[in-house]
Amino acid sequence: SQPLAGHQAAELQSKVVPSKQILHSDNMEMEPETMETKSVTDYFSKLHMGSLVYSCTSKRKTK
Amino acid sequence: RMEASCLELALEGERLCKAGDCRAGVSFFEAAVQVGTEDLRTLSAIYSQLGNAYFYLHEYAKALEYHHHDLTLARTIGDLLGEAKASGNLGNTLKVLGNFEEAIVCCQRHLDISRELNDKVGEARALYNLGNVYHSKGKNVASAGTHDPGELPDDVKSALQKAANYYEENLTIVTELGDRAAQGRAFGNLGNTHYLLGNFRSAVLAHEQRLLIAKEFGDRSAERRAYSNLGNAYIFLGEFETASEYYKRTLQLARQLKDRAVEAQACYSLGNTYTLLQDYEKAIDYHLKHLVIAQELNDKIGEGRACWSLGNAYTALGNHDQAIHFAERHLEISREVGDRSGELTARLNLSDLQMVLGLSYSTNNSMMSESHVVENSLNGTRPRAGRRHSMENMELMKLTPEKVQNWN
Numbered sequence: 001s002q003p004l005a006g007h008q009a010a011e012l013q014s015k016v017v018p019s020k021q022i023l024h025s026d027n028m029e030m031e032p033e034t035m036e037t038k039s040v041t042d043y044f045s046k047l048h049m050g051s052l053v054y055s056c057t058s059k060r061k062t063k
Numbered sequence: 064r065m066e067a068s069c070l071e072l073a074l075e076g077e078r079l080c081k082a083g084d085c086r087a088g089v090s091f092f093e094a095a096v097q098v099g100t101e102d103l104r105t106l107s108a109i110y111s112q113l114g115n116a117y118f119y120l121h122e123y124a125k126a127l128e129y130h131h132h133d134l135t136l137a138r139t140i141g142d143l144l145g146e147a148k149a150s151g152n153l154g155n156t157l158k159v160l161g162n163f164e165e166a167i168v169c170c171q172r173h174l175d176i177s178r179e180l181n182d183k184v185g186e187a188r189a190l191y192n193l194g195n196v197y198h199s200k201g202k203n204v205a206s207a208g209t210h211d212p213g214e215l216p217d218d219v220k221s222a223l224q225k226a227a228n229y230y231e232e233n234l235t236i237v238t239e240l241g242d243r244a245a246q247g248r249a250f251g252n253l254g255n256t257h258y259l260l261g262n263f264r265s266a267v268l269a270h271e272q273r274l275l276i277a278k279e280f281g282d283r284s285a286e287r288r289a290y291s292n293l294g295n296a297y298i299f300l301g302e303f304e305t306a307s308e309y310y311k312r313t314l315q316l317a318r319q320l321k322d323r324a325v326e327a328q329a330c331y332s333l334g335n336t337y338t339l340l341q342d343y344e345k346a347i348d349y350h351l352k353h354l355v356i357a358q359e360l361n362d363k364i365g366e367g368r369a370c371w372s373l374g375n376a377y378t379a380l381g382n383h384d385q386a387i388h389f390a391e392r393h394l395e396i397s398r399e400v401g402d403r404s405g406e407l408t409a410r411l412n413l414s415d416l417q418m419v420l421g422l423s424y425s426t427n428n429s430m431m432s433e434s435h436v437v438e439n440s441l442n443g444t445r446p447r448a449g450r451r452h453s454m455e456n457m458e459l460m461k462l463t464p465e466k467v468q469n470w471n
Contacts, residue, residue: 027328028255028295029288031248033155033195034188035115036148036173038108038133040073 069098073109076116085116092116107136107145114152118159126156147176147185151192158192163200170196187236191249194229197222198256205259220260227256247276247285251292258296266296287316287325294332298339307336327356327365334372343376350376367396367405374412387416 076091092113100106114129130153137145154169170193177185201222205215215223230253237245254269270292277285294309314329334349350372357365374389390412397405 027291028258029251029291030198030255031251031285031288034191034248035118035155036111036151036185036188037115038111038145038148039077040070040105040108041077042108 069095069100070105072098073105073112076109077112080112080116085119089113089116089120103136103140104142104145107133107140107142107149110136111145111149111152114156118152118156123156123159127153127160130156143176144180144182144185147173147180147182147189150176151185151189154192154196158196158199161199161203163196163203166196167193167200183236183240184242187233187240187242187245190229190233190236191245191252194226194233194249194252194256197226197229198252198259201226201256202259214261215259223256223260227253227260230256243276243279247273247280247282250276251285251288254292254296258292258299261299263296263300267293267300270296283316283320287313287320290316291329291332294336298336303336303339307333307340310336323356323360324362327353327360327362330356331365331368331372334376338372338376338379341379343379346376347373347380363396363400364402367393367400367402370396371405371408371412374409378412378416383416383420387413387420390416 072091072095076088076095078088079085079091080088092109095109096106096113110129110133114126114133117123117126117129130149134146134149134153137143137149150169151173154166154173157163157166157169170189174186174189174193177183177189201215201219204222205219230249234246234249234253237249250269250273254266254273257263257266257269270289274286274289274293277283277289290309290312294306294313297303297306297309310329310332314326314333317326317329330349330353334346334353337343337346337349350369354366354369354373357363357369370389370393374386374393377383377386377389390409394406394409394413397403397409
């Protein structure tokens with residue numbers, strides 16, 4: 001049975017690992033999402049721009 | 064006094080999130096909401112940032128809740144730009160949650176308002192988001208089926224084609240604006256869309272652009288992503304040598320960046336590539352490296368894959384002892400993780416190997432002796448040809464690029 005086993009081994013070897021038989025877990029690598037941002041300071045700085053400008057100029061004046 | 068306190072808490076939340084500590088930032092924002100404010104614009108900004116912080120923390124249900132609050136508020140106070148931003152963020156969140164139809168509506172709203180306000184930057188960002196939603200939608204449907212990239216049903220193809228069109232539109236604007244970072248992102252995702260569509264040459268061209276921009280910025284993570292994506296595309300072009308070179312660059316960078324999971328992935332890809340090149344010694348070398356890291360990270364599924372691959376490679380080399388060792392390990396792990404098809408494959412591999420070794424392999428091995436029983440209970444009595452066929456189906460399914468995880 002030795003030649004038979006040899007034949008089977010050869011047959012198995014040829015069947016093993018055809019190109020399709022690969023577990024391809026090629027993770028596709030995506031780019032990150034972009035989120036839109038808001039900030040309390042955006043609005044805060046607009047809201048208080050007047051008084052800030054005022055305090056700066058008044059500080060300058062006092063110098 | 065109360066107003067200042069809410070603002071102070073929110074400012075601290077902003078500072079913490081900018082510093083990268085979203086978890087701590089969230090607690091300050093939530094404290095700010097507790098204190099409350101009558102200034103609805105401030106509240107809108109807090110909701111928006113809470114939504115984004117939860118998004119980055121992968122707590123999407125919470126992100127959805129806060130972006131929804133922000134949208135309602137922006138509409139109430141008639142803040143059109145604020146509404147556009149909230150819509151975009153809500154759209155991105157809905158996309159991650161798999162609600163693609165609503166995501167499209169939201170991202171489209173972001174786009175419409177940006178155009179109305181003649182806000183080019185917003186318009187480009189909305190186009191990128193829309194591209195991402197259609198890409199996810201296409202990939203989601205595709206992953207449910209058993210297709211190679213390029214062999215797609217019409218609905219998948221049309222979603223992916225739309226994604227490609229949105230990325231192209233985005234690219235036109237960000238190129239005009241000279242925004243290289245945005246170009247890089249669009250090229251990367253455009254490349255991946257072409258890859259799924261089976262346009263592998265176009266995928267390569269896009270990823271080459273992505274690589275160029277990543278190098279300009281010294282962004283090594285983006286560079287590594289580009290190498291990996293280029294490797295994947297060259298595999299499907301049948302250019303395995305080139306693919307192996309790109310995967311090696313990926314591995315190199317993964318090691319430099321000390322990202323073990325990515326290192327494991329690169330080793331696995333290299334193992335598969337050398338299998339395709341029929342260099343089984345090198346394949347085994349890389350699959351063993353992958354196995355070690357999978358065990359280290361307690362990644363059972365990865366470990367099972369490694370054993371399956373090693374079993375095949377050792378069989379190809381005629382090393383049946385090692386082949387049986389890994390096939391048995393694959394069977395054990397498949398059972399452990401409840402992977403029925405993996406379990407079946409492992410049993411088939413073992414019975415094939417047993418047949419080759421025939422008389423020499425011990426018949427009182429418990430796993431071997433029960434194998435035919437389970438096979439019958441799984442499939443009924445099936446002819447050998449049927450077995451092969453079912454195996455091939457499984458392999459085809461696994462070949463399809465997998466759903467992207469939420470790590471990005």
